[in-house]
Amino acid sequence: MKRITTILGIMIIASLVSSGMLVTSKSQVSFASSSNVQNFMNMTEEQRTEAAKNMTQKEKEMVMNEFSKQNSTVNENMSETAMPKDTKPLTGNFVDAGDGFHKAAGVAKVINLADGRTFLRLENLKATNGPDLYVYLSTGKDASDIFNLGKLKGNIGNQNYEIPSGTDLAKYNTVLIWCKAFSTLFGSAKLSSQ
Numbered sequence: 001m002k003r004i005t006t007i008l009g010i011m012i013i014a015s016l017v018s019s020g021m022l023v024t025s026k027s028q029v030s031f032a033s034s035s036n037v038q039n040f041m042n043m044t045e046e047q048r049t050e051a052a053k054n055m056t057q058k059e060k061e062m063v064m065n066e067f068s069k070q071n072s073t074v075n076e077n078m079s080e081t082a083m084p085k086d087t088k089p090l091t092g093n094f095v096d097a098g099d100g101f102h103k104a105a106g107v108a109k110v111i112n113l114a115d116g117r118t119f120l121r122l123e124n125l126k127a128t129n130g131p132d133l134y135v136y137l138s139t140g141k142d143a144s145d146i147f148n149l150g151k152l153k154g155n156i157g158n159q160n161y162e163i164p165s166g167t168d169l170a171k172y173n174t175v176l177i178w179c180k181a182f183s184t185l186f187g188s189a190k191l192s193s194q
Contacts, residue, residue: 037062037063037131048131048132051181063131064131064184067131069129071129072155073156074153074154074156075157077158078158088193090192091110092107092174092175093108094127094177097184097185097186102128102187103186104126105127106125106126108123109121109123118165119160120175121161122135125157126156127187128186130155131182132181132182133152134151135150135178138172138174145172146176147163147167174191176188
């Protein structure tokens with residue numbers, strides 16, 4: 001087991017070095033160009049998380065800034081006629097993270113289909129883009145108690161995420177757009193039946 005752990009460690013270090021990232025004696029990752037930002041995104045999820053732990057705040061800001069310049073638009077359909085007529089949908093409006101940089105606008109809506117499946121629909125979403133963005137259902141504005149619905153499909157547009165059966169939406173009533181690698185909130189929407 002110790003040998004496997006050593007081999008995996010060597011493979012990760014080799015991957016970081018071959019991807020153009022410089023590893024200093026303090027294990028800090030240096031990003032000298034936007035091509036290194038792309039290399040960061042080409043890493044596995046575990047490698048990104050590990051690399052992010054070793055980045056300076058300035059390096060994290062550089063990665064965030066580079067991604068904020070890119071947009072990805074998604075336009076998925078969802079028929080609201082699939083909802084039972086006797087229920088009011090849970091909805092919420094996105095609000096920014098409050099730091100002046102990470103922004104989100106649009107509506108989050110829970111839609112119940114006739115076949116029993118439940119979806120979270122993001123409508124007219126417009127968020128600052130970033131690396132490693134996910135959609136979470138959470139108990140609040142942090143990611144300490146969540147249901148991970150998957151990677152954000154695009155920072156602009158309409159998109160659908162299936163909610164696992166049995167999810168307690170009274171408890172997990174806040175939608176987060178969350179950067180997993182940097183543990184950073186981009187925006188949130190509190191769900192209610194208004």
